[in-house]
Amino acid sequence: MTNMELREVDPRILKFDSDNPRRIAADECEDAQLIASIRIVGLLQPPIVYENDAGLFVKVGKRRTLCSIAADLATIKVLVTEKDDDLDAMRAYMENAVRAPMSLIDTWRAIEALAKNNWTEQAIAHGLAMTVRDVKCLRLLGQVHPPMLDHMGHGDMPKESELKVIALASLDDQASVWKAKKPKKGQQAFWNQIAAALQKTKFLATDARFSDEDARAFGLAWQDDLFGPADEDNRFTNDREAFLAAQQAWLEKNLPKNGMIVEMGDYGQMKLPPKAERIWTKPGKKDFIAFAIDQSSGRIHEQPYRMPAPVKNQNGKKAETHADDATPIPAKTKPDLTSKGWDMIGDFRTEALHKALAENPIDDTQLIGLLVLAFSAQNVDVKTGQPYGTFKTLVGPIIQGGHLTQDPETLRQTARTMLAHVLTCKTGWNSSGLPAQLAGDAIGADAHLPSMGSEDFLKCLSRPALEKAGSDLGVLPRDRVKDTRTAVLGQIGEAPYIHPLAHFALNDEQIAKITRPAETYDDETDPEAEGDVNGADAEMPEHEPAGMEDDAFGHAEDDYGEEAA
Template identity: 45%
Template sequence: MGRVRNPKRSISMELKFVDPRSLKDNPDKARRSKSSPQADALLLATIKAVGIVQPPIVAAETEGGNGFVIDEGHRRVKQAIAAGLEEVAVLVVPRAEDGGAMRSLVTTIAHEQLNPVDQWRAIERLVALGWTEEAIGIALAQSVRQIKKLRLLANVLPAMLDHMAKGDMPDERQLRAIAAASLEEQKEVWKAHKPTKGDPQVSWWAVANGLAKTRMYARDASFGDDLAQAYGIAWVEDLFAPADQDSCYTTDVEAFLGAQQEWMTQHLPKKGVIAETNNWGEVKLPPKAERVYGTPKKSDHTAMYLDREGKVKTVHFRMPEAKKKGKAAEEAGGADETRVVSKPRPNVTRKGVEMIGDLRTDALHEALSRAPIEDDTLLALLVLAFAGQNVRVDSGAGGDHSYGRRFPRHAATLFDAEGKFAFDTDTLRIAARGVLIDVLSCREGMSKSGVVALVAGSAIGADGFLANMGTEDFLSCLSRPALEGSCADTPVLPRARVKDTRAALVEHFKEGHFVHPAALFAPAGAGLAEWLAKSAVTEDEDDDVPDAESVEGEGQVVDGDPADEFDEGYRDAAE
């Protein structure tokens, strides 16, 4: 049987300084495979920078020799020779009965690389002691970019860091999304996804997904530093991206798109237009335009637009030739030419339109709840509400529409405890207001009532219930001309940078109240006239409408698709 040595028995050691070239390899060493060139380069650079931190362990040769055999630290000795060191410190221990084979194996297996969290903490300690990132990179043979990447962990919530230190680490993409978020945002997401006793693992995908923000990259920007500064865009470098890639980005999407739009306006060709895209990201050309896929002619037009990633794209198109006029027409007005008018950037972005819809709806519902409304006006509004584009009433005369919203809770208030249809005037008023609040909406999407909601809001003074729009969120949705126009009737003067103008307006309206004209409820005359024309009942249609007493079946209210993406009344006000 082999002898088992007592691990608790102390081993006498002696520190000596020797020429590394005189040390001999141990034939019983555990590591036989060659280390990678990258690992050797890292160790060499570390030795050159700070020397050998942990002395190699050696033992005296067997009988007949007067040198030392390496038990531990073969790579350190090899790289010390490569670094040109004349002398290194070694720890001399008694020769083991097995030639040091067990000691070599144990120490090789026991070595474990620091996890990223411990590496970051050690680097932060070095920085606190006066080390620069460059010096740390040289000492560790790592790039400054890698040191900066590790230092991003300083932006991670301490509770997350403690969990990562246990070995449950997110991947680089997830860590990038987490580190880019604020500590408050991380705290909220961590509450929902932190580990529990029953599930100690963290879904880093869910954490990163909850913190991810849309990024607009500098490499996709057509504008230069002047517009970036004007729109207050601060580029942030993505330290997790490949080193040879321009990874600077911003999460201020509205500012990025605004600068791109202004650049297109400034660089629009003579026969150019700024176009929009459809829901699939395809460019929307003017009516009757034919896209040119080959080499364009001088007479062709150019359309510039932004794709889904915010990049400026250019396509060419051709308009149909105009029909020749008669001689009299030519003498009177000359030849007829097809003209393409460039559509300027809207004063209010899509996000701003959605915010206006939300603010209008909140104000409208507040007015319906609290504003004084005459009974005849209330009944008229009920009739008006059911003409909204988000509502359809099925009489039962045809079709089965069982889907949609109903309003039983309001109708139920009109019945007494015995189930009789009995109510007083106050109960009726409350029920009518409740139905109006459920039906009338200015929000974008399927619930939008259209121009009728604007008429209703105007009739009951809902403008007075609109919230303050002089906020960073809303003002960031305005174009530069619209933002500078908001300075009218205020002591705020437009600044060179859009960001500074916006900040000054936010500060001015902090204690005040600002409502953008596009949010007011009065509908434009053209939009209302068009709706009235579409909704007018002709004499023939009037003959087909049955009397109220002859209608059978119970009506039901359902949500419908909006007739248009924007109501014409709002579009005129916004542009």
């Protein structure tokens, strides 16, 4: 650049060229950062201007000029040159575009260098237009294992959430994980795996019911999560045993008279006493409150509930029950679910069971047990609905040279496929019945069940069953079934929803049924002589009462979701 003169001028007299390529203003935070920098160290790079009869016009450096004015500088230095229409447009564009921001690692190193020169974190934050919290967070990089930090310096940076986990782990743990998961030269690190290996369960101070004095009594020390929201209590601890013990002690000390400590179930629901009814309004004097500690998060959950009133006899006294008393005949009620609903659950369960058989870990002992279950199922001799010859085809891969293969993986895979062909939860003549549910419960098939939060499925629920499902979700019943169903669907939203009836685990009645001795017949008695030769009077699926017709469902709004016309 020729004929260039360095001149000191008042930035307020400068005018701006209309051909400036930057038409959209920079972000306010970026301008604030530049203003703060100018106030601390001055304007490092003079703007480039040209002069004509109308005055000085900024060709390159408009943003620097405006930020200098905002920083209250009386004068700034500018480079005065001749106007060059051929090159000025390119210079203006390159000035704005050909810039590379500093990496996070370089920013951290700059902050550490300033800190060594006795800059306080407050002064650094002011000079770089950052918050003190941002400065503290960046300084956490000093807690990263040095070889890991060197790798980050080459541009392979983890996400902020992953960096947070890494920085909060001990250097010894970081070194151990880095040694096991260090990428090869030229490759990127699997930061998600590294962070997962260093992840520790955090128990939050905001979930603690106990005081700081109680925390000290249990030897619990809080840490501050610098990555959390600035205006919240971000203290936490990884000491699970101390946190849960302190919560338990507080709960036992502060348990109300009508309170009861219960366990939390596998699916995050409290194990209330038998026949207890959850209530969602303010509990009365005769109601109870269950308390449970979530072992995964440490939170204390509360659930008001009500026990049914005792049955009274004709004299108004509590009725006594005796083992030899005649069992009262319950009033006839409609089942909770229509046959279509059970068909849908059967399809859902079968698909989930087969996915679990294909994907979930199953050890050899469990596999043998599953095979025994499969061939004890009620659809075996084998009535699976599969095409003729299917099982012969399945056996092919495990036969090598006329002998059973000794390859464990081939045997396991064939066994899984065989089980998937035999075990089915579908309703009808080829159902495997309770053994299929037991198998699904054993291998965690619940995890593969699809969401049942659809109008099509909820329409299969009776009114009491729908209101019970709504109660479990915190939805109060409405006057109309349709409105209750809409409210339940709204509460479920996009979240996955599994109806309790669809879970694979057996209830008490099913357990008693499958464990009772099988019925036997005399040699002189033909079990098919008194019934249909195809077994029509044989055991039906436990959820479908014999003789139940589809027409019994959905014709009145008071019973099922299909409102009457």
